[in-house]
Amino acid sequence: MTSADWLIAGAIAETLRRSWAPRPPAVEFPAGLPLAVWSERLVAGGAGGLGWLRIRDTELASRPEVELLRTAFRHHALTAARQERDLVHLLRHFNEAGLEPILFKGWSLARLYPHRALRPFGDFDLLVREEEAGRAREVLRRISPDLQARADVDTARTLARYLPDRTEGELFGRSRPEALAVVRFRTLAPEDHLRLVVLHQLHHGGWRPLWLCDVAVLLESLPADFDWEGCLAGDHHLSEGVLAALALAEELLGARLPPAVPRAEVPEWLRAAVFRGWVHGYESMPPSLYDLRKLGVAGTLRALRVRWPDPVSATVHLRAPFGNFPRLPVQTAECLRRGFDFIRRDIRWRTGLDAQVATVGKGVVP
Amino acid sequence: MSPSSGLVPRRRASGLVSEELDGETLLYVEASHKAFCLNAPAARVWKSIDGARDVETIARSAELEPALVATTLREMYDAGLLETPADALPASEVNLSRRRMIRAGLVAIPIILAITVPRAAEAASCVTGLPGTPCDPAHRCCTGVCNENIGTCG
Numbered sequence: 001m002t003s004a005d006w007l008i009a010g011a012i013a014e015t016l017r018r019s020w021a022p023r024p025p026a027v028e029f030p031a032g033l034p035l036a037v038w039s040e041r042l043v044a045g046g047a048g049g050l051g052w053l054r055i056r057d058t059e060l061a062s063r064p065e066v067e068l069l070r071t072a073f074r075h076h077a078l079t080a081a082r083q084e085r086d087l088v089h090l091l092r093h094f095n096e097a098g099l100e101p102i103l104f105k106g107w108s109l110a111r112l113y114p115h116r117a118l119r120p121f122g123d124f125d126l127l128v129r130e131e132e133a134g135r136a137r138e139v140l141r142r143i144s145p146d147l148q149a150r151a152d153v154d155t156a157r158t159l160a161r162y163l164p165d166r167t168e169g170e171l172f173g174r175s176r177p178e179a180l181a182v183v184r185f186r187t188l189a190p191e192d193h194l195r196l197v198v199l200h201q202l203h204h205g206g207w208r209p210l211w212l213c214d215v216a217v218l219l220e221s222l223p224a225d226f227d228w229e230g231c232l233a234g235d236h237h238l239s240e241g242v243l244a245a246l247a248l249a250e251e252l253l254g255a256r257l258p259p260a261v262p263r264a265e266v267p268e269w270l271r272a273a274v275f276r277g278w279v280h281g282y283e284s285m286p287p288s289l290y291d292l293r294k295l296g297v298a299g300t301l302r303a304l305r306v307r308w309p310d311p312v313s314a315t316v317h318l319r320a321p322f323g324n325f326p327r328l329p330v331q332t333a334e335c336l337r338r339g340f341d342f343i344r345r346d347i348r349w350r351t352g353l354d355a356q357v358a359t360v361g362k363g364v365v366p
Numbered sequence: 367m368s369p370s371s372g373l374v375p376r377r378r379a380s381g382l383v384s385e386e387l388d389g390e391t392l393l394y395v396e397a398s399h400k401a402f403c404l405n406a407p408a409a410r411v412w413k414s415i416d417g418a419r420d421v422e423t424i425a426r427s428a429e430l431e432p433a434l435v436a437t438t439l440r441e442m443y444d445a446g447l448l449e450t451p452a453d454a455l456p457a458s459e460v461n462l463s464r465r466r467m468i469r470a471g472l473v474a475i476p477i478i479l480a481i482t483v484p485r486a487a488e489a490a491s492c493v494t495g496l497p498g499t500p501c502d503p504a505h506r507c508c509t510g511v512c513n514e515n516i517g518t519c520g
Contacts, residue, residue: 075481078392078401082383117387146396 009275013252019050020217035065046210048072049118077117091183093139102127102175102186109214112221123152130155162199165234191231198245205310207277216255228260237319244322267324273311309334372420375450395446401481408476411438438476
């Protein structure tokens, strides 16, 4: 991280600090902040709408460098309207097939923000029971390709990548029934949802500032009878990560942690890694390593560099402690693990030994 | 064709999403996946298009010159917001630089802005292209590894 990176990351944190609250504090930007980069990073991190809300009544709003924030705000408002309309349509298809899926992340989080232009979401995250997966696939086959591409359907088995310590019975047993217009669906219990939202972002290196805002907004929307013991039950290592992320949301964004939350320290590496992600983003589709001849030397080096594991996801995947010791050994070990995993999987694919493990939705419907 | 020729413009009947925000009207055309922002004068024109009013009536309702309304309708058609055939629309009779007019303070001009933001603003984590899911040159993998012989992500 260069000093310019720290400056931008700090300004992003300052911008988003209590940005979801009815009366957020005035924003004070450091001198020399590259406004164009700052606004571009906010938009890339999904927080363009929140950024615009903070500055739209200031003289900064007329600067051309921040026009992107206003555009993002408009775009998010429009896509949210479209998503809300289509969600009803999608859920009606599920209801007609006798299914009441659990709706999580995306829409469930967006509704907690004071304005729907503040929390963009591209997909409908749905959870169905394993025994319902076949019917869910049928539903997806019947709907338009456009809607199908936005429906991301999981079972507890596929969701285990984020919540390995919650069974289908637990998730559905604790879920809450809800209705929207005439359609019925369920939402995760707040204890499971908070845990999922935090672990999801740790799993992905916490590179989106919006994700930490989600944690903050969720924290401040918890019911009075929220069961912290239930939220932190299960895998101790993951619970340690949850507490570290909650502490980070308090430190960087001013989230108000209820007194019942066990206090954790924010490791220095976690703060630095999250800041780095906010500034540098995340390449979700790195160049394929399959055809190295096409990539050339420079391309291969770049493809390898973007695969270097970030400290946050490496810590989660390797089950390393969240303490304040250097992450380089963890990242190195994670890199080796991924390399071996890649080779093992490739051999199994080539020899036809591996069965396909697929999510229910999105792109796996034949 | 004169703007007062009695032409009745019609909005696109389906595939439009609209949203009011801070005095602006936002429109999303699903067929083209394009989004537009209408400023207040353009929004007045848009709201006056009800499938019954002709251009002159729309101009009166929107409190704008018929020539400006004609230009706005042409732009709305180009944006995919209208069903009215292009050749039925009145020819644009306004030939002024809008930028110049705005700079001169004439802000009561209908303006239609295209809205584009990076896809990354919505796409969050790697939810497609997970190991085991189908891939091809158009559908890449999060891992960057497409087992091309069997067509799934590695």
